[in-house]
Amino acid sequence: MVVLANRLPFDLEQQPDGSTKARQAPGGLVTALAPILSRREGAWIGWPGSPDTELEPTTTDGLTLEPISLTSTEVDEYYEGFSNATLWPLYHDAVAPSEFHRPWWDAYRTVNDRFARRAAEVAAPGATVWIHDYQLQLVPQMLRRLRPDVRIGFFLHIPFPPAELFNRLPWRRQIMAGLLGADLIGFQLPGGTRNFVRLAKSLLDVPTSGGLLNYDGRNIKVGAFPISIDSAAQSALAATPEVHQAARKLRADLGNPAKIILGVDRLDYTKGIDVRLRAFRELLAEKDPSVDDAVMIQIATPSRERLHSYIRMREGIERQVGSLNGDFGRIGRPAVHYLHQSLPREELAAFYVAADVMTVTPLRDGMNLVAKEYVACRVDGGGTLLLSEFTGAARELRAALQVNPYDTDGVKDGLRAALNMTSVASRRQMRSLRRQVLTHDVDRWAEAFLSALEGTRDHSADARNRLPTEVLEALTKISETERLLVGTDFDGTLAPIVDDPAAARALPEALEALRSLSTIPGTVVAVVSGRGLADLRMLLGETDHMQLVGSHGAEVSSMSTDGSQNPEHTGRSELSATAATRLSALRRALQSITSQYAGVNLEAKPTGVAVHLRGADPDDAKAVTKAIEQDPATWSGVHLLRAKMVLELTVVATDKGRALQHLARENHCTGIIFIGDDITDENAFLALGPDDVGVKVGSGATAADVRIADPARVADLLHVLDATRRRGRGRISKDASRT
Structure with a gap:
């Protein structure tokens, strides 16, 4: 790597001897x-x-x-200029104004090219x-x-x-x-x-x-991917006798104060150092009992010292420290101990162990690893963390006392609360914080990122080896059509069949490929299922640029002009008064039939009822099926759809074939591929034209053109289709640009 x-x-650093x-x-x-x-x-x-x-x-x-x-000019223009005077303030909520200079941009491009x-x-x-x-x-x-x-x-x-x-x-x-x-x-x-x-x-x-x-x-x-630290190593360092001895010596050198308040930051205007100094000053001025015997240590690591804005900021911070010590310090006992230097890890760990309150108050910060280092070092279970809510760490370290750094009164109240926190409350807070930091460490962060990066590799080559030749040939042919509709069932196709329908989950690989297909120009992706539309949305998650068809075509999602789902409009078939009355009667009849049988579940849908038999005893399933076929299935205006261990009765005449044809017309599609496993999918296969492709998943008689084994192969098929169509569309785009 x-x-x-x-x-x-x-x-x-080059030494005198070379x-x-x-x-x-x-x-x-x-x-x-x-x-x-x-x-x-x-x-x-x-x-x-x-x-x-x-x-x-x-x-x-x-x-x-x-x-x-890097040359001195490049350091000035690429690093101190474009990186730190243009991008840095802009990316930190513009807490300071950005400067925009073309020579800086030119240097940024030059240095980036050198790295590449x-x-x-x-x-x-x-x-x-x-x-x-x-x-x-x-x-x-x-x-x-x-x-x-x-x-x-x-x-x-x-x-x-x-x-x-x-x-x-x-x-x-x-x-x-x-x-x-x-x-x-x-x-x-x-x-x-x-x-x-x-x-x-x-x-x-x-x-x-x-x-x-x-x-x-x-x-x-x-x-x-929230970043973290090597928390185990940090904890091990803090537990050494040398660090504990250094922490005890530090307290003694400070005169054994009742409370030590610590801040550790790069000297940067985003870090809110002035905020905590101002809050501490006000507590001292008010003679607040919480700071009677408290001392603050501010370690400010040198940073970007050639930039005028940083020079002015350092001068301002040091004036604040001098004013605080002049107004509230005593001989041999300054209110604030200020160190403008970088400290070795071992020495810094001693400061963490000695500090009763850790103040981390940035105006904006991507994460802030100092907060995590402090927590990792508190192997004794003590200490209190005061944390800005505008740090990334605040999302993870929820047990910390969180403050708004723009609110001086709020920071002051938070500091007072931290100083007054009981030992029991402090230990409870630190237990929670340490659990988070020790579990979510830097290795976990890196593994998460690198695993996701590995997952971006093109898996279509491996997938091709797992698909039958006739399937690959069909995919190659259909991928060349100008406007392609890719339709797929959900249960048994994207998701393996399970006993409890509520526990069904689409294979992540299949969903990833579907979403990728939906971003290819001239490609329409639709999930066509017997499930209700709301259920589909919940199971599929992010479905922008994908059309959802529920209840065998009785419900069709609508999309906004940008391709995102519009949850307020379902495209649901409106029931007439007669159909609504019939549906109510149907629900009562099915409840009466199934209530005496264990393992039979009813699923209410907008235009019908699904009777799930998978969890029932086989003899009970036969009895329920016979009772339904002899009574409610024979009613006028009621339509029976059979699926695997599911009977669905609806009061609207619709099926997946009609829904698929409607989608193709609406989107001006020139070709369709539909993938399904169920009896209800046969209507879709029968609705396909001679140049379209039907793919049957699993065994059983079918009208589909080709067959694959299971949902895992569906994921392979979708990946291959995505790669094949993407290559084809790329050639079309290049040909068009040349003409």
Whole structure:
């Protein structure tokens, strides 16, 4: 595996004797990824941290480091300029204004191209390449053009903004297209995923279906993958005698205060350091009892020190600290201890263990790993976490005291509550937090992302080997039609048959292929089932760009102009007064017949009733069937549909064949493929034309053209159809563009 990030996980420093010394670099990305890459013996491509420095690749702790050289001008324009003065504030809710300069954009493109070219050189054939964060958003597309054989994942560690903010960016389309070069795009939270999908639709007119996008003839997955830390290692470090001794010494050096309040942040305007200092000042000014014998420690890791905005921010923070100590400090006992430096992991762990209250108050943060580090270090079960609700961590660490950092009174109240929390309440909070952090660690995050990335590989080649030759030939022929209707049943087709209909679930592989098919131009996808429409919606989940037909055609979903489902309109057949009266009588009669038999279940539908016999004794099932056939099935205006261990009686004359023909007419389709397993699907097979394809799932007599074994093969068929039609439509598009 090859990882690309702006920084190497180690600062490479050239020594006077010409050798290179590696020192682990600060930052959440390094904390999260370094352990994984070391275990995998992968390669990491990144900038070593010093401009105008040419360094050779080196290997340390099982990890090959590939340094990328940046000139001083590129550091100014690509890193401090476009990355941190244009993108960073924009992606953090514009808490500071962004600057837009064309030379910065040019430098950003140049450096991204350099990273892409190095990755193309380093990656083995078919390798996995994992690109990280906002500094390298053009690399996926650039690398895709250079090395179409590699699998590309991109993960954004900071928030992805809503359209109202992102659209301010003059190069918004280029950034979106750059990201869409990846096979998988990951975000910290579902909100970032939703923002990206909406922008892909609005800016680039990208067809989407759930977490699947189609761009440039490829499928791209998007999803949320909340990052974490190596929590077991952090806990083990905090449990060492050396760390506990250092924590005791720290308290003693501070004069053994009743409470220690801790803040650990990069010195950045998004971190809300001024917010907590202001809240602490007000508590001191009010002589609040909670701070009578409390001291605050603020560790501010140096960050982007050449940027004027950061220089001014540091000056402001240090003025706040000086004012606090001048007004409320005593000889040998300042109110705030301020450290503007990076601390080694062992020393930082001692601060975590010593602190009674951890304050994490960013105005906006993609995740915030400091909060998780504090929790992991509290092996003693003590300590209280005060957490901004605008961090990604707030979604996971729900037991923390959460505050709005824009509300000084709220932060002050939260700090007071944290200082006054009883030992019992604090331990209860920490138990819950530790359970979350220790379970959802960095390995779980990486495994989730990499498994999803592996799942983006084209499985159609393997699927082809599992399908009969006649099926493959039929798919090749039907995929060439101009406008294709792909129809499929649900139970026994997308989902294996189960005893309890409520427990049926579609195979994820089949749903993924269906959603992918729905994004191909000139392709209409429909699920045609005997189930009610509401039931179908619940079982299928995300169904944008898919037509749903329920109750054997009595209910048809309507779609909005953008292809999304319109839940307020079902297209349900309206019952006449006579039919409604007949339906009520039918329900009463069936209830009377079935109530004496165990294992027989009735399912009410908008235009009828389904009698499920699968759970009944075979003799009871025969008795129920005979009673129904002799009475309600003979009523005028009642229609009997037979399925596998299901009898369905309706007061509306409809079937899947009529529904399929209606869909084909409405969508001007030139060809149909329908896949089904049941007796009720035979009406659909009989309605097909000579150039259409019917696919029977399972055994039994059929009017279908070809047969496959089970729902697993349905998933294979849909994947092959998707790949075949996508290739064909790509050729059509290229031919059209040449004419």
